[in-house]
Amino acid sequence: MANRYNDAHRLFVQGMFTKRIVTEAEANQFYNHVHTITTRTPDTEYPMFVAAINKELNELDYSLRTTQDERDGEPYLVLVNVKQDAMTEGATIFKPLEISYCRELFDAIVNADNEDFAVSTMGAINLGSKIKPLKLNQRETQEVLDQLVLDGWIGLERKGVYYLATRGLTELQGFLREQYGDIIRDCVICLDIVTMGESCAVSNCPIRMHKHCANTQFRNSTNPVCPQCSARWSRNNTFGLGLPDDDDDDEE
Numbered sequence: 371m372a373n374r375y376n377d378a379h380r381l382f383v384q385g386m387f388t389k390r391i392v393t394e395a396e397a398n399q400f401y402n403h404v405h406t407i408t409t410r411t412p413d414t415e416y417p418m419f420v421a422a423i424n425k426e427l428n429e430l431d432y433s434l435r436t437t438q439d440e441r442d443g444e445p446y447l448v449l450v451n452v453k454q455d456a457m458t459e460g461a462t463i464f465k466p467l468e469i470s471y472c473r474e475l476f477d478a479i480v481n482a483d484n485e486d487f488a489v490s491t492m493g494a495i496n497l498g499s500k501i502k503p504l505k506l507n508q509r510e511t512q513e514v515l516d517q518l519v520l521d522g523w524i525g526l527e528r529k530g531v532y533y534l535a536t537r538g539l540t541e542l543q544g545f546l547r548e549q550y551g552d553i554i555r556d557c558v559i560c561l562d563i564v565t566m567g568e569s570c571a572v573s574n575c576p577i578r579m580h581k582h583c584a585n586t587q588f589r590n591s592t593n594p595v596c597p598q599c600s601a602r603w604s605r606n607n608t609f610g611l612g613l614p615d616d617d618d619d620d621e622e
Contacts (some may be wrong), residue, residue: 374413378404379423386434386449391537394436394445423548435486437540440566441525441614443582450539468514473502475515475524476542479534480550487565488531488611519566525612533612542593558597559583568612570596570603 373457381404386392391473392400401416414422418551420434427433433450451469462470474497478489489497498511506514515532522537534542543563546554547609555578579587584605588594 373505375422375426376410377408377420378412379426381408382419382425383427386447389449390541391446391448394447397447398543423463426435435540437536437562438560438580438582438609439536439582440539440564440613443585446536446540446607448537450541450543452544463517466512467501467504468510471498471506471511471514471616472523474539475503475532476534477517477534478544479524480553482611485555485569485609486531486611487598488527489525489527490535491530491532493524494532496506501519527612527614529611529615530612534565539565557583559587564610565596566613567608568603570601571611572596572601575599575601578609581608 373535380399383401385404395510397420398416401419405412412419423585424433431451433452436445436451436452437448438445475489475493475494478493478497479487482488494515495508495511497509498506499513516526518538519526519532519535522535523541524532524538525535526532539546546563547563555564555576556562557567557580558577559579560583562580564580567578568584569579570577575598576597584603587597588603588605593604595601596603
């Protein structure tokens, strides 16, 4: 029967619980691989295959979600815990004190001034000494930061700042929206959370876009305007320190 849950689905799920996040290209390769090693001919295409998995995962409070990297627009597939305690669940490799540090770090990133949505490497290290009732020393703090980068929760931009990476934004989406309200902005094009990209030059206009979404939106426009207030849209009016400096190729 088409779309019947089988060993190929189960093997795909096992792989995602191990990896947690893969590019869409890798997910498609894995889709083909699990059918090869289970000697099954795919009875549904990849999107329906993932939909069948999500139907099963829903009972376990998990979901496979497709999103895009804020920095370059590359699509990813992420295994998400849809519970509100997703951060705690996803960070089970950390001790309680280290989880407290993670919360402080994410809070500092979200509440950064001027919509920077980033914290300097030194600022991130110094946060370790502010954890109560105990503190993390610099070595311990750096180990947590390195693990968060390795696991895809945060990224380290070469200008020396930490920012929320694709996995972090996707898994923490519910937590971020509930905890920070209007501080969290949505891209007007894709409707995902946006912490770096382009903004309307009018100070009280809330419109924000990912850089890659703006590339699509204004591809054929010589005089782009804001989709809400119609003010002239400057492609140079950017925000978010996680945005790469050398992204000129995006505007070809």
